[in-house]
Amino acid sequence: MRAALEELARRAAPQKLIGLVTEDWGRRYGRAARLGKNPTRPRTRIKDTGEDANLLLRYVRIRMPELWDGPQIQALRQIFLQNYWIDSRDRVQWRVPGEAGLPPSSIAIVSPYDLTARYARRAGTRWRGYLAHVTETCDEGTVRIITDVTTTRATVNDSRSLPEIHTRLKQRGLLPSEHLVDGGYTSVELRDRAARDHQVDLVGPVKAKATRRSRKGNVFTRDAFTIDWDHQKVTCPQGNTSPTWLTSPSLAPYVQVNFSKRDCRDCPIKTQCTRSAARLLTFLPHDLHELQTAARAEQQTREWKMRYAKRAGIESTISEFVQGHGMRQCRYRSQDKAHVQHVLTAIAVNIERINVQLTSAPERHPRPPTALQGFLDWQYIPRQRSWRATG
Template identity: 50%
Template sequence: MWVRDHLDGLWCDEDFTSWYPRDGRPGLSPAQLATVCVLQFLLNLSDRQAAEAVRCRIDFKYALAMELDDPGFHHSVLTDFRDRLCEGDRADQLLDLALERMRDAGLLKERGRQRTDSTQILAAARELTRLELVLEAVRGALEETARRAPEVLDELVDTDWAKRYGRPVRLASQPSHPVTRLTQAGADARRLLDRLPPAARGPRTEALRQIMVQNFLIDTRGNLRPRTDKDGQPRGALRIVSPYDLQARRAIRGDTRWSGYLVHVTETCDADDSVNLITDMATTAPTRDSQALPGIHTRLRARRLLPAEHLVDGGYTSAALLDRSARDHQLQLVGPVKASGSWQEKQQTGYTREAFHIDFDRRQVTCPNGKTSGNWLEPPSMAPYTVVRFHALPCSRKPTSPSLHGGRRCDDRCRGCRLPTSGNTQGIRLSVRPLRSAVGNPTGT
């Protein structure tokens, strides 16, 4: 309603000309249908409830610029419109248009304050075991083949196949002979894929092929067998969890486990009383949040909506991203930086990098016992670190105080980053000066 008070609408019908054919009877306003989809999501309404609200609620009619006696439309229209919306990148195009018009109207401004966070999206698929995944993939490929090339199945499918793949797969929690059944399903899938001509292959067949690659291998004798842990299996970020959604992945964050995606939402959060507006949304595989941040900044820059201050949680921050955001986009990335994960920090038995005094101007490092470094090696062009080496120190020949050094020699303690020894030298690896400055530690003290 706040947007309607300032604009005639987020979209106009001319924005949707490429969505519909030029001939045929006049249809409903696509701009109004797009606005209804937004209101439907905000209020968590079903299609029937949303269509009823368009007919009966004055606030809906005001937001849609409809006459009070407008009868609205049938609820099935929303399903057809969403099908069109899901084609290609149309949803992103509508978001870009809405943001452009709000920016031109002065409702959005560049170089303000924005924040980003992520949440889980569940895939529209049930949890499958490995055996269920392969069986369901074979069943889906057989159904697709029956539509595209039914002649292939004449000599392939028999009564046993009909029993195994005639119905959706739902097994007990502990099915009988799981390894034997998995091997049999793999053999059936191999026979099907070998007989299918390229013209008959569709998305279900491609899904079966990818699942076979991830779960089976052919040994030196030419026999197909299931992969084991020793053979190597895809990690969670690559492993397919459903033959009907090849992009969904299984993920774990803390105590939360799910199969699906992550959505990263960016919105304005300026100090004034203005309404917070979403400026970017990105749906990705459930990977690290930090991997999504460069793309967020790139899209905001293309929309001319880069903030001056970007608030994030610890999953989005690192020394490299803090420095890159400042250099490439002239914005301040604000968020907690993860603590050191070194073995010295975890075991409390060795010096961390913070125990060394680093003087970048003099290109010198002083160890906790007051000894200075001998060599300062500048990093290669693409390496974000500097290597500093210490010559053999007098304190390496005598044990130090157990309360301070755990009863170990000082040179053992000076290996702050697990660099191996080289002759009579010890080494430490440091982030380059811009990265240390980005996390508020320019000197290392």
């Protein structure tokens, strides 16, 4: 609302705003609003803002059609449609989550000034904007150099960015033979794709299959079932075989098998297997399944853990970007311009690191004594050499 009113105040004649902008609007939108986690009267604020936005959009559409295409007016229109709806009695209603269809984070507009910025949440971190993926070298005895920075929307999964990173590194002749990545970039499919397309050994933790076993302690995991790849059959611990083997495109690259409801109903240990009418299993095709099994076994070894420990160095790099260069404070609008900022920041980090290696540390000289300290020394009167010393 404030951004739209600022645009109208710049573009429209002042007389056209008389009667529209009231004292209430002056109090609500006359200055930037900074609401805390628990703002006062939230329902009243939501109701008033929705009615004000609806009134402003109708007013501009009818009285000032020449300004209807303004970027802030159009941003207000989209944000209004995403957060409010008009009922049969022409009343503005807030879209309550789970009832009236609030848009997902991937399309929800969070800024009237940058319509491509998105809201995201990772663990305890929440932000509005974009996501930066940083790649650096980690060879022993050499300067760690940033080789790539990729900027994506905040809602894009990390794994979707990895193929693009590898392609760009290959184009610049910087593709590594081994790539240590976070768990968010790791999957069996990506490991296989990186090895096939770029001959890159992708090193990262492959997550274990999440089942009720971790909570109940008495549920058969997928490893308890025997898979016959040649005949496309799966045998359960009780000796029953699955009648179906589904490999439809909607499940790719996974295979899904269902056991018979009759077999599961009469099974004496059904409670240790499933709470549904019949057990369902989903697993990767043969070659990827073996790769997944081998990867999970390998990452339990001491050698793999020592090899993967190098990846911890990227955390200090992220801290250097954030604390030293303010990378999380975007200075521009739009994803393309934010990417320029990220690239320039990476260049600055590289220059600093190389400069430290090329320039020897300056010789440090002790601070000369003050007049009083000089007098004490001249009189051989003992004094403390450091403020940290205790009397």
